[in-house]
Each structure stands twice: as structure tokens, then as C-alpha cells.
Amino acid sequence: MVCEKDYAGSGGTSTGSGGYNTEVCDYYLVTVYDHSTNGTKNVWYTYISEENCRIVWIAEQAAAGTTTCPSGTGDGEIPVIEPNNELIDALVALLLENPDLLLNIPCEELAKWLEIAQHAVPQQVQDKISYLDKKFGGYSLLTLPNANGYTVNMDYFSVTVSQLPTGLTAESLLSKIRTDLNRFVNTDISSFSPSREVNTGFDEMALWLSNNPVGAVLSIEIPADDGSVICSDFSRRHWRFSTIKSPWDYDHPVSGTREFGFTQNQNGTWTFYTRGVDRFTQLATSEAIAWMVGLGDKFKDPDSLWSSLQSGISSYVNNNGGQANVNNPEIWRPSWKSVKDVLMGNKPISDLGCK
Structure with missing residues (x-):
């Protein structure tokens, strides 16, 4: 899968430190946020459909493996840094673990x-x-x-x-x-x-x-x-x-x-x-x-x-x-x-x- 990167540079659209990186991969526009809270590393993933350019799913993945909904997208609230291969690998692992996350609805529902x-x-x-x-x-x-x-x-x-x-x-x-x-x-x-x-x-x-x-x-x-x-x-x-x-x-x-x-x-x-x-x-x-x-x-x-x-x-x-x-x-x-x-x-x- 070929992705185009659009890097905003330090600060980007966030008032926090660091920048952000957006990857357009076929159907989903993926932004990965990385921040630490009390020494616990968390990763926030935001999926945006290319078809309609709106957020379809947001989740916070903590080191303990729990998934909860964050209070915002991170802009103006959370320091963000450019995602690296480790974070992209974490994204792939998360999807392999639960493939219906991108649907924004559990299949049994x-x-x-x-x-x-x-x-x-x-x-x-x-x-x-x-x-x-x-x-x-x-x-x-x-x-x-x-x-x-x-x-x-x-x-x-x-x-x-x-x-x-x-x-x-x-x-x-x-x-x-x-x-x-x-x-x-x-x-x-x-x-x-x-x-x-x-x-x-x-x-x-x-x-x-x-x-x-x-x-x-x-x-x-x-x-x-x-x-x-x-x-x-x-x-x-x-x-x-x-x-x-x-x-x-x-x-x-x-x-x-x-x-x-x-x-x-x-x-x-x-x-x-x-x-x-x-x-x-x-x-x-x-x-x-x-x-x-x-x-x-x-x-x-x-x-x-x-x-x-x-x-x-x-x-x-x-x-x-x-x-x-x-x-x-x-x-x-x-x-x-x-x-x-x-x-x-x-x-x-x-x-x-x-x-």
C-alpha cells in the first residue's frame, strides 16, 4: 500500500510540542498520536474515511491494552509527535486483533x-x-x-x-x-x-x-x-x-x-x-x-x-x-x-x- 505523507512540522495544528504526520492509505486517512500520561505510554488513532473526510473512529490504546474513547482529537490539548514505524506497527497489530474497529460498530450489533x-x-x-x-x-x-x-x-x-x-x-x-x-x-x-x-x-x-x-x-x-x-x-x-x-x-x-x-x-x-x-x-x-x-x-x-x-x-x-x-x-x-x-x-x- 502506497501512502502519501503530509507533515505539518513542529507545532502543526496543535499547540502542544512536536508535529503531526498524516498518511493517506487508500480508504482511511490515519493520524497517530503518541503521548505519555504519568509515565504510561498511550497511542491515539484517528481514522478518517477518504470518501467523506470525517472521523469514523477514535480510540486510545494504553500500554495495558485497554481501549477507551478520548475526550478530543488532541489538537490544542495533547503534545503530539510525528509517528514512527513502531506506532504504525502498533496500529496494524490493533487492527489484526480486532478487524471491525474501522466499522465503528461491533458486528454483533x-x-x-x-x-x-x-x-x-x-x-x-x-x-x-x-x-x-x-x-x-x-x-x-x-x-x-x-x-x-x-x-x-x-x-x-x-x-x-x-x-x-x-x-x-x-x-x-x-x-x-x-x-x-x-x-x-x-x-x-x-x-x-x-x-x-x-x-x-x-x-x-x-x-x-x-x-x-x-x-x-x-x-x-x-x-x-x-x-x-x-x-x-x-x-x-x-x-x-x-x-x-x-x-x-x-x-x-x-x-x-x-x-x-x-x-x-x-x-x-x-x-x-x-x-x-x-x-x-x-x-x-x-x-x-x-x-x-x-x-x-x-x-x-x-x-x-x-x-x-x-x-x-x-x-x-x-x-x-x-x-x-x-x-x-x-x-x-x-x-x-x-x-x-x-x-x-x-x-x-x-x-x-x-x-
């Missing part, structure tokens, strides 16, 4: 999102979108593979319910969440409506509130960037939204699938959740630059929305004779290029080199 990522929109939903596009124009499904985001968002926000609200079953609680969704989320972030500006020729409100809402089109009011979805799957235990382009909301900000549902646990409790897999539909240059340098995170508002759903479910349960606790969210955002074949079912997870 990746498996949890495969079903959602590979969700096939049923023919009846495809037929409705085709009909609407022929009649009105401007309709299409927005799929995960055809999006333009450099990263793929995989998130899971859940609430554990140890006692259901008085008079409700798990199925009826999920139905209440679905049919009164705005009651459970912060509508300052987003609000869901099957009727706002929707002129499809179908009674979308009646369909959405029915016992089989597959095919219902909803408009989501999002500050500065509205979007539309269609219900593409439904059972007593879950429903799924697939993102679409519509003539009133244009492109949804992200493309992919989101599931809402519940599972019953072995200890008799229930977990209510939303799990999503999506990518930015369009990634404007300014957004890409902000994401690269850490000045902006376009996933921030969606994260806040689904966190508000957790709070909404928990509050409703606790205020109506039940007992619920909010769980920590699970969020992974690896490079799409590194995981797309596995997520789309074209290759097994084992092909990523995971142990």
Missing part, C-alpha cells in the same frame, strides 16, 4: 438492524405510490441504497414497561401510541398528520386510524424540512414507516425504514421501541462540511424526537397506573460504504472480518 434495512415494501404499497405518481406526479419511494448520505444511521430508542396502564394490553397501548402519535412526541420537533395538505384521493385519516393502516400516507411537519412517509407494514406488535417523496413535502430528509413496536421479555415485562435504519436523502455541500468538522449533526433533531417518544410513553404509562423506565438509546453511524453489502443482504456479516 450490526445484526440487530438487518431486518429493518432489508425491509421489502409490499406490492400493494408500491402500487399505491405508482398510482399516485401517475395521477398527481412527484411521488416515489425513497430507499436506503439510493440515498446520498455518507453514513448510515442505525438507532434504537426503547422503554421498559414493568406494569401496563390500567385497562390496557400491550397491543392496545401500541395502538394508542400509533393513533395518537403526536401526544407522545415533542411536536416542536416534528408532528405527524395523515391529513395536513394531503390530497391523495384516499381518506388517509380513516386508513391510518383503521385496524390495518398499511398504505396510509402521513405528512411530517419538520421545521424547515418537512417529509412524508407511508405505512408499509403492520401487525398487532409493530408497524413500519417507509420514507417517500411527495408533491407537497418533496424529499423526506432521510431515506429508509423505521419500525415502532413492542416485545415481551422473559421476565414478564414489555419493551416498547422504535428502531430505524436510514441515510440522508440529499447531502448538500454545506451540510457535509458541517458534519465533517463537527459543527453540525443533522441527526441531532431526529435523536431528540425519538428521545421525546421515550419520555412520552414513559410518562403516559406512569401517569395511568403503570410503571415504565426509559432505557439508554443505542445509536450507531458507520460509513455506508463499509457496511452496505451486509445491510442489504449481499454478503454475510462474516465477510467484514469480525471475530
Whole structure:
């Protein structure tokens, strides 16, 4: 592998002593930091995808062999020196020990999102979108593979319910969440409506509130960037939204699938959740630059929305004779290029080199 070196000289972009050295090796831009803390030698590795020029993984490797996340990249905080062959060898050894480090997601975690990522929109939903596009124009499904985001968002926000609200079953609680969704989320972030500006020729409100809402089109009011979805799957235990382009909301900000549902646990409790897999539909240059340098995170508002759903479910349960606790969210955002074949079912997870 041939690498090009760009040496900044003493000080470089850091206020500490020494300089830094950057090596561009095919897919990853690798910067290796070497510093000592209380006599313990540590090595920090920063991996940056050449495809999108943003950090995808940072780790601190101490002499004892532990790996933790550092508080920063080192610029302005940590004295750095030019890496040498010893440090490069340490990098190679680290990757040999754990080949999936560059993925920014453990392989066992990746498996949890495969079903959602590979969700096939049923023919009846495809037929409705085709009909609407022929009649009105401007309709299409927005799929995960055809999006333009450099990263793929995989998130899971859940609430554990140890006692259901008085008079409700798990199925009826999920139905209440679905049919009164705005009651459970912060509508300052987003609000869901099957009727706002929707002129499809179908009674979308009646369909959405029915016992089989597959095919219902909803408009989501999002500050500065509205979007539309269609219900593409439904059972007593879950429903799924697939993102679409519509003539009133244009492109949804992200493309992919989101599931809402519940599972019953072995200890008799229930977990209510939303799990999503999506990518930015369009990634404007300014957004890409902000994401690269850490000045902006376009996933921030969606994260806040689904966190508000957790709070909404928990509050409703606790205020109506039940007992619920909010769980920590699970969020992974690896490079799409590194995981797309596995997520789309074209290759097994084992092909990523995971142990």
C-alpha cells in the first residue's frame, strides 16, 4: 500500500510540542498520536474515511491494552509527535486483533438492524405510490441504497414497561401510541398528520386510524424540512414507516425504514421501541462540511424526537397506573460504504472480518 505523507512540522495544528504526520492509505486517512500520561505510554488513532473526510473512529490504546474513547482529537490539548514505524506497527497489530474497529460498530450489533434495512415494501404499497405518481406526479419511494448520505444511521430508542396502564394490553397501548402519535412526541420537533395538505384521493385519516393502516400516507411537519412517509407494514406488535417523496413535502430528509413496536421479555415485562435504519436523502455541500468538522449533526433533531417518544410513553404509562423506565438509546453511524453489502443482504456479516 502506497501512502502519501503530509507533515505539518513542529507545532502543526496543535499547540502542544512536536508535529503531526498524516498518511493517506487508500480508504482511511490515519493520524497517530503518541503521548505519555504519568509515565504510561498511550497511542491515539484517528481514522478518517477518504470518501467523506470525517472521523469514523477514535480510540486510545494504553500500554495495558485497554481501549477507551478520548475526550478530543488532541489538537490544542495533547503534545503530539510525528509517528514512527513502531506506532504504525502498533496500529496494524490493533487492527489484526480486532478487524471491525474501522466499522465503528461491533458486528454483533450490526445484526440487530438487518431486518429493518432489508425491509421489502409490499406490492400493494408500491402500487399505491405508482398510482399516485401517475395521477398527481412527484411521488416515489425513497430507499436506503439510493440515498446520498455518507453514513448510515442505525438507532434504537426503547422503554421498559414493568406494569401496563390500567385497562390496557400491550397491543392496545401500541395502538394508542400509533393513533395518537403526536401526544407522545415533542411536536416542536416534528408532528405527524395523515391529513395536513394531503390530497391523495384516499381518506388517509380513516386508513391510518383503521385496524390495518398499511398504505396510509402521513405528512411530517419538520421545521424547515418537512417529509412524508407511508405505512408499509403492520401487525398487532409493530408497524413500519417507509420514507417517500411527495408533491407537497418533496424529499423526506432521510431515506429508509423505521419500525415502532413492542416485545415481551422473559421476565414478564414489555419493551416498547422504535428502531430505524436510514441515510440522508440529499447531502448538500454545506451540510457535509458541517458534519465533517463537527459543527453540525443533522441527526441531532431526529435523536431528540425519538428521545421525546421515550419520555412520552414513559410518562403516559406512569401517569395511568403503570410503571415504565426509559432505557439508554443505542445509536450507531458507520460509513455506508463499509457496511452496505451486509445491510442489504449481499454478503454475510462474516465477510467484514469480525471475530
